[in-house]
Amino acid sequence: MISPRPRLDPAVAATRLAVRTLLAQALADGVVRSGDLVTVALSGGPDSLALAAATAFEAPKQDLRAGAVVVDHALQAGSEAVASRASRQAAALGLDPVTVRRVAVGPDGGPEGAAREARHAAVTDVASATGSPLVLFGHTLDDQAETVLLGLLRGSGPDALSGMPPLARRTAGPAYGRPLLGLRRHVTRQACAAAGLVPWDDPQNDDPAYARVRVRRSLLPTLERELGPGVPEALARTAEQLREDAAALDHFAEEMAEDLAEHSEAGISLSVPELLANPPALRQRLVRLAVESEFGVTLSRVQTLEVCRLVTDWSGQGPIDLPGVRATREGERVAFTAAS
Ligand SMILES: Nc1ncnc2c1ncn2[C@@H]1O[C@H](COP(=O)(O)OP(=O)(O)OP(=O)(O)O)[C@@H](O)[C@H]1O
Secondary structure (H helix, E strand, C coil): CCCCCCCCCHHHHHHHHHHHHHHHHHHCCCCCCCCCCEEEECCHHHHHHHHHHHHHCCCCCHCEEEEEEEEECCCCCCCCHHHHHHHHHHHHHHCCCCCEECCCCCCHHHHHHHHHHHHHHHHHHHHCCCCEEEECCCCCCHHHHHHHHHHHCCCCHHHHCCCCCCCEEECCCCCECCCHHHCCHHHHHHHHHHHHCCCCCCCHHHHCCCCCHHHHHHHHHHHHHHHHHHHHHHHHHHHHHHHHHHHHHHHHHHHHHHHHHEEEECEEEEEHHHHHHHCCCHHHHHHEEEEEEHCCCCCCCCHHHHHHHHHHHHCCCCCEEEEEEEEEEEEEEEEEECCC
């Protein structure tokens, strides 16, 4: 007698489907090709551990290889043991190669920001060294909702409120994929439990010194209690809509910049009448784009608006000194030159 096939745990099925969908998308977009290595960024936490298990299962089905990178930030006692445990779990899942990279975290941007920067540099480095064109991260819908809510509360613009894209090519290094953005965090925990995987619980994820932890532990649950369920999903939908709109505006600005901008030995300049003829959202993007493409400097909103006043509120005012760049009104153009 043939015994019935055991039913696949719904959380395991959901994580596998999410990874399958993203890998198919990456193949269709030419981000990866048959035989390529996909690298999971593994912290050992429930999200990336569930991601590692699902990727180990799904990648070979799409003729891809799966490896992992574990970053040891060396910020907490015992971090080495945490990293080596995660790497053993990855190897046991069949991921190959598995690399542990220890990093030195710099002082910039607070411990959270500095750790993230060092982590991304290490992950990119390992992926490049192993020829992997795609790195997968375990961010979930809850992470997306927290990012959007924090952005709203800080008065951020559409770029920050767009949250994290599921698949992003980058100007240099591997593309970043986030297959689990449509799943709630409890699903990854359940997927680990069903697969017999014991995740590591990062004590920093419970430290109320971090604004993100307060949003996770207190603000979002309060909003759901007061307003009803579905708040994280609603925030994630907002991010998706903003991402579409912001991508369209970026696209138009890039196309227009080619006609509007004039390059000279001293730098780059933009036509005032053309800037005036465009709505503020495009005008500001054109200014930011010109400065970023020419000098590699990203202007804040305040700085961008200050430059835009040379266009909209011109009364003979002097040049504006920005970090590394000077903006000057010259007749019917705004010129950007390197700061002396
Ligand atoms: N030390 C690390 N090494 C490699 N990748 C990491 C590390 N820390 C985080 N990541 C990656 O970045 C993603 C988001 O990081 P975040 O700090 O939000 O996750 P976490 O809570 O530490 O762990 P997880 O998301 O795996 O449960 C992780 O899902 C993982 O893919």
